[in-house]
Amino acid sequence: MSIPILKLYNYLLISIQTEIDDKTAIQFQEDLLDKIHKTGATGVVIDLTSVEIIDSFIAKVLGDVITMSDLMGAKVVLTGIQPAVAITLIDLGIHMQKVATALDLEQGLIKLYQELGV
Amino acid sequence: MSPHSCVKIRKEWDIVSARQLGREMAKKLGFSTVDQARIATAVSELARNIYLYAEEGQICFEVFETIERKGLRMGAFDTGPGITDISQVMQDGYTTSGGLGAGLPGVKRLMDEFDIQSEIGQGTQIKTVKWVR
Numbered sequence: 042m043s044i045p046i047l048k049l050y051n052y053l054l055i056s057i058q059t060e061i062d063d064k065t066a067i068q069f070q071e072d073l074l075d076k077i078h079k080t081g082a083t084g085v086v087i088d089l090t091s092v093e094i095i096d097s098f099i100a101k102v103l104g105d106v107i108t109m110s111d112l113m114g115a116k117v118v119l120t121g122i123q124p125a126v127a128i129t130l131i132d133l134g135i136h137m138q139k140v141a142t143a144l145d146l147e148q149g150l151i152k153l154y155q156e157l158g159v
Numbered sequence: 160m161s162p163h164s165c166v167k168i169r170k171e172w173d174i175v176s177a178r179q180l181g182r183e184m185a186k187k188l189g190f191s192t193v194d195q196a197r198i199a200t201a202v203s204e205l206a207r208n209i210y211l212y213a214e215e216g217q218i219c220f221e222v223f224e225t226i227e228r229k230g231l232r233m234g235a236f237d238t239g240p241g242i243t244d245i246s247q248v249m250q251d252g253y254t255t256s257g258g259l260g261a262g263l264p265g266v267k268r269l270m271d272e273f274d275i276q277s278e279i280g281q282g283t284q285i286k287t288v289k290w291v292r
Contacts (some may be wrong), residue, residue, distance in 0.1 A: 063207075094178065094196055096203035097204045097261040125196035132197060133204075133265035134251050 044069045046076045052153060053077065053115075054146070056088040059079060066102040073106055077115045082154035085110055087147045090121030100135045107140055118142065120149035166206075168237075174206040174231040181233065184220050188231055189291055197269040198231065198289055204262040205235035205285060213239020213255050213282065216217045230290040233270070238282040245275055 042065050047054045073085065107117045118141045130137065136140055143149040166177040181202035185195040201216060209216035216237025223232055242248055254260035267273040272288035
């Protein structure tokens, strides 16, 4: 099971719609970096609207992929984190303070556009 | 829903099955959306610990009711190597697997009751409870 990555101008859009197991998460990490490399994308939005749970492993993979993308020159914004997910992340002690976030996909794209232009 | 069910943890995908069952039971018991996510997350952390450190074990759920309240008991049982220093693994940020070290202290905060027993060479058992509010 792989997570589709869509290209929109200089941006990449990902909407995670499936239950993420560890393997899918690691695969996604590699796929995204590969896609950034191939397309030269400068911005990435990962939409988590349909994600009902983020445990410490998934949080680590997400945090890592954001840092890795940053190293490659692409800025990542996480969008659509559900209230229950935000609460459980803090319960777990995971704060993700340096991560750019936005309420939804639209706001995420606006955030990227303001920082990077098209 | 049977009042008592267990999921064996042997492969990575079992972590997903265990948390799905946990969420399902939590939902049927009438937990709020946030508490359902807390329970599913706690299951995920415990199941992953079994998979990473003990290789094999199980996660068991039990619905129980008293006159005043009802709750979900969740236990994680393995026959792995055991934990040498429990106070160390209960510290935020302590990890031997390159993870965030958020698992066990996180589970303690996600659930209402938390008990851990471990014996070297015998295995580890963790018992937790979440009450319906």
